[in-house]
Amino acid sequence: MSQAFVVGQMTVKNPEKWAQYRSQVLATLLPFGGELVFRGEQVQSFSGVNPHPDIVVIRFSSLDDAQGWHASAAYQALIPLRQEAADVVLTTYAA
Numbered sequence: 001m002s003q004a005f006v007v008g009q010m011t012v013k014n015p016e017k018w019a020q021y022r023s024q025v026l027a028t029l030l031p032f033g034g035e036l037v038f039r040g041e042q043v044q045s046f047s048g049v050n051p052h053p054d055i056v057v058i059r060f061s062s063l064d065d066a067q068g069w070h071a072s073a074a075y076q077a078l079i080p081l082r083q084e085a086a087d088v089v090l091t092t093y094a095a
Contacts, residue, residue: 002062002063002094002095003059003060003061003062003094003095004059004060004061004062004063004065004066004092004093004094004095005037005057005058005059005060005066005092005093005094005095006034006057006058006060006066006069006070006090006091006092007055007056007057007058007090007091007092007093008055008056008057008058008088008089008090009050009052009054009055009088009089010052010054010055010056010086010087010088010089011051011052011053011054011086011087012054012085012086013084013085013086013087014084014085014086017081017084017085018085018086020081020085021078021081021082021085021086024078024081025075025078027074028069028072028074028075028078029058029069031069031072031074032060032065032066032068032069032072033060033061033065034058034059034060034065034066034069035058035059035060036056036057036058037057037058037059038055038056038057039054039055039056040054040055040056041053041054041055042054042055052087052088052089054086063092063094066092067092070090
């Protein structure tokens, strides 16, 4: 079974609400074995234009775990806060 990675690219609109969201999201990952790989800020684009300056990568042991996390009641409850805090594009990749 291949690993799955959830990649979030974001532009923060409200830093206080973003901090509140970030402080709660880790607890939603743990039941699904989600592991924060890294958070970062874009410093340069070698090709093309990415409209979102921030990125987060989360690793799961399977696509089922990634999908379970995203569909979980705990994470779904955080989505309104996330939407107020930032513009976010979430994508899932298998490796």
